[in-house]
Amino acid sequence: MRVNLTKKDLINLVYMRLGFSKQISSNLIDEFFSLITSNLLTEKKIKISNFGTFLIKSKNSRIGRNPKTKEEKVISSRDVILFKPSKEFKYYINSE
Secondary structure (H helix, E strand, C coil), rough: CCCCCHHHHHHHHHHHCCCCCCCHHHHHHHHHHHHHHHHHHEEEEEEECEEEEEEEECCCCCCEEEECCCCCCEECCCEEEEEEEEEEHHHHHHHH
């Protein structure tokens, strides 16, 4: 079963655990995501200690095929975001 963690859930967690108001919690979460996004766009790589690394990788254009119709199409070049977990994070997940 998949459980999604929403922005609202994060705001409520900050509100409950740290005691900030919901408005301050919302601003904190918004600023955190904004900081990660803007730095990722400028630096192409962000490392968060004991958590992992986010990086942007460029993919070249290529030819793809529709498996049903066998029709070929060009898949355009694009940037993708990758996440590589740290050793500590992997260890924590696997020790549970």
